[in-house]
Amino acid sequence: MFPFxxxxxxxxxxxxxxxxxxxxxxxxxxxxxxxxxxxxxxxHNSAPDIFYTxxxxxxxxxxxxxxxxxxxxxxxxxxxxxAPFSPDVAKLGLSLPPQDMDxxxxxxxxxxxxxFLSPQKVVQLESQIRELxxxxxxxxxxxxxxxxxxxxSVPIPVKTFMGLMHMDQSRYEEFVRWANGILASDTMLKRxxxxxxxxxxxxxxxxxxxxxxSDDPISILLASEVGGEKLSHKRVLEMCNLLxxxxxxxxxxxxxxxxxxxxxNPEFQQxxxxxxxxxxxxxxxxxxxYSFPNIPRRVACDMEFKGVQMRAGDRIICSLAAANNxxxxxxxxxxxxLERPKFRHMAFNxxxxxxxxxxxxxxxxxxxxxxxxERMPAFSVEEGFTPKVRGGAVMAMESLQLRW
Numbered sequence: 384m385f386p387f388x389x390x391x392x393x394x395x396x397x398x399x400x401x402x403x404x405x406x407x408x409x410x411x412x413x414x415x416x417x418x419x420x421x422x423x424x425x426x427h428n429s430a431p432d433i434f435y436t437x438x439x440x441x442x443x444x445x446x447x448x449x450x451x452x453x454x455x456x457x458x459x460x461x462x463x464x465x466a467p468f469s470p471d472v473a474k475l476g477l478s479l480p481p482q483d484m485d486x487x488x489x490x491x492x493x494x495x496x497x498x499f500l501s502p503q504k505v506v507q508l509e510s511q512i513r514e515l516x517x518x519x520x521x522x523x524x525x526x527x528x529x530x531x532x533x534x535x536s537v538p539i540p541v542k543t544f545m546g547l548m549h550m551d552q553s554r555y556e557e558f559v560r561w562a563n564g565i566l567a568s569d570t571m572l573k574r575x576x577x578x579x580x581x582x583x584x585x586x587x588x589x590x591x592x593x594x595x596x597s598d599d600p601i602s603i604l605l606a607s608e609v610g611g612e613k614l615s616h617k618r619v620l621e622m623c624n625l626l627x628x629x630x631x632x633x634x635x636x637x638x639x640x641x642x643x644x645x646x647x648n649p650e651f652q653q654x655x656x657x658x659x660x661x662x663x664x665x666x667x668x669x670x671x672x673y674s675f676p677n678i679p680r681r682v683a684c685d686m687e688f689k690g691v692q693m694r695a696g697d698r699i700i701c702s703l704a705a706a707n708n709x710x711x712x713x714x715x716x717x718x719x720x721l722e723r724p725k726f727r728h729m730a731f732n733x734x735x736x737x738x739x740x741x742x743x744x745x746x747x748x749x750x751x752x753x754x755x756x757e758r759m760p761a762f763s764v765e766e767g768f769t770p771k772v773r774g775g776a777v778m779a780m781e782s783l784q785l786r787w
Contacts, residue, residue, distance in 0.1 A: 392437030398692050405430040408438040409677060409700060413774025420673060422774075423704040424717070433691050433699075440470035442679075442698035443691075446705035448712035448729070450689055454680060454701055455734040458485050460688070463736060466681035466698065468776045471571040475578050479625040480618065482736065489735060491609045492622065496739045498607070499547070499600045505742045512543050512747055516754045524759060528786040532639055535755075536783075540634035540747050548626070549599040550588070562631040563779075585623045589616055600626065633676070634744045636779045637730075638751060640673035641666070643783055644719060646764045651719065656756050661721055666748045668719050671728035674703040675778040678732060703729055704778065762787040 395404050407430065413419045423446065426434075432447045445451050454461045464485050467473035481492035498504070516539055523529040541555045550558075564577030589601060593616070596602040604619045614622075645652040655665055682697040693699075707728050708716040714723075731738035738744070765784035772780050 393441040395435055395437055395441060396694065396697075398694050399435045400692070403431050403433070403435050403691060405434040405436060406438065407434075407436045407444065408774075409436070409444070410439070410774045413677075413778055414772045417770055417772055419675065419772050419774060419778040420704050420708065423702045424708045426702070426705055427709065433689060440698070442700055443682075443693070445699060445701045446709070448706040448709040451701040451703070451706040451729065452733055454699065455678070455729070455732060455736065458489075458735065460683055460686065461680035461699065462683045463489070463680060466679045468677070468679045468700070471574060472776075474571055475565075475574060477565070477578065477624060478621040479628070480621050481739075482625050486735060493735075493739060495604060495607050495609070495614075495622070496626075498603050500739050500743060502742045505746055508543065508547065508743070509746060509750060511546065512539070512750045513754065515539060515542055516751050517758070520754055520758050528765060528784070531642060531783040531785050532635065532780070533782075535751075536635045536638040536642070539638065539751055540744075541631050543743075543747060544626075544630035547600065548630070549597055549601075558627070558631050559635075562628050565628060581624075581627060582620070585620055585627065589619055589623070629738075629740055632777055632779070633738075633740070634747050636675050636777065637670060637673070637744065637748060639780050639783055640675065641669040641748065641752070642755070642785070643764065643770075643780070644669060644673065646762055646783075646785055648719070649761060649763070652756070652761065654721070655752065659753060659756065662749055662752050662756075663745075664721055665719075666745060666752070667728065668721060668723065670730035670748075671707045671726065672717070672719050674707040674728070674730040676703050676732070677701065677776055677778065678703060678736075679776075703732070760787045 392406065407426065413422050415422050426444070426446045430444075430446070433443055433445045433450060435441065435443050445454060462485055463483050466483065481489045481496070484492060516535075519535050519538055523534050529535070537559055538555065541559060542552055545552050545555055545558070561577040561581045565574050565581065589605070592599070592601045592605055596605065601619065601623065604614055604622055605616075607614055645655070655661055678701045680699050680701065682693045682695055682699060684695050686693055706712075707730060710716055713726050731741040731744070762785050765786045768784040770780050770783060772778065
């Protein structure tokens with residue numbers, strides 16, 4: 384069992400069996416040792432498949448693919464509504480529709496997102512994503528080294544998203560700080576300032592679109608209806624919360640974890656250079672191996688699930704990093720193997736809440752890898768560099784030094 388951390392643990396409710404209690408802080412222990420994926424995979428050997436941790440208000444954690452998939456496919460038992468990641472997040476009152484909705488509302492509002500995130504719409508962005516990627520790559524190439532996140536993996540997805548949203552692109556670094564402050568901070572005191580700034584900006588943007596509509600997602604949402612009624616400005620703001628946080632963080636993380644793997648595995652790097660047609664399948668395997676979201680759900684009713692007694696209102700967090708690296712679900716999961724039989728991973732979650740932006744994410748990753756591997760010489764992690772990582776709802780590296 385891990386030693387106790389800075390935050391005092393909560394007392395486990397009486398329905399929790401003592402043998403199912405394991406002390407794991409999803410913020411600090413995820414980052415222990417500088418490898419969030421190793422920390423979560425280690426839970427397979429050190430903790431029950433579904434265990435209760437007294438940290439962060441007390442909650443269950445599920446780590447096995449079979450259990451996680453069943454939870455995601457059972458919204459009547461494991462609700463997305465009123466399922467905050469932590470008590471501090473609940474205090475923010477941060478609503479993220481349709482992510483925090485159950486059916487039928489979830490389906491209605493997800494359809495609105497597809498008006499600008501459908502494959503047919505996303506494919507139209509490829510040329511501008513490629514132009515952006517080429518410019519950033521050519522800028523760093525003569526330098527012989529770079530801090531990859533600030534130079535490449537932040538600006539590509541963030542500027543793509545901000546262009547889609549018709550946002551002021553000169554503020555992208557500020558927007559990233561807000562998103563990271565809300566997603567990664569482990570106290571209310573740290574989360575509140577970026578949350579307030581984000582809300583203020585989004586409200587002002589909505590007011591602008593009310594006065595001067597365009598073809599951007601906010602204007603589309605303002606003109607949309609659900610159940611014969613137009614969306615309120617409050618509901619549009621809530622949907623913008625989700626678009627903002629998802630658009631400014633997740634692809635950056637996927638890109639950074641993926642390029643680190645290539646930097647540390649020169650044979651795999653060369654394989655993709657020699658056969659760029661393998662890049663799409665490589666992306667799927669890298670997404671599986673380096674999954675980083677932790678997905679919260681609320682237990683909807685008193686029940687027994689996989690032999691575990693749960694009560695209505697319990698929180699359960701599904702570790703996608705652990706589930707996608709489950710040796711019960713696939714052989715040698717730590718290996719990035721392009722010869723692996725097709726595996727239905729859950730890097731973008733699963734079931735009705737599968738990530739609405741998955742098509743855009745895959746496009747950005749493909750275009751980036753195509754251009755990076757074509758234009759850059761062999762690269763590696765800077766000698767002596769030790770990455771700093773973070774846990775929480777969206778696990779991530781905070782920097783990556785490369786050289787070539």
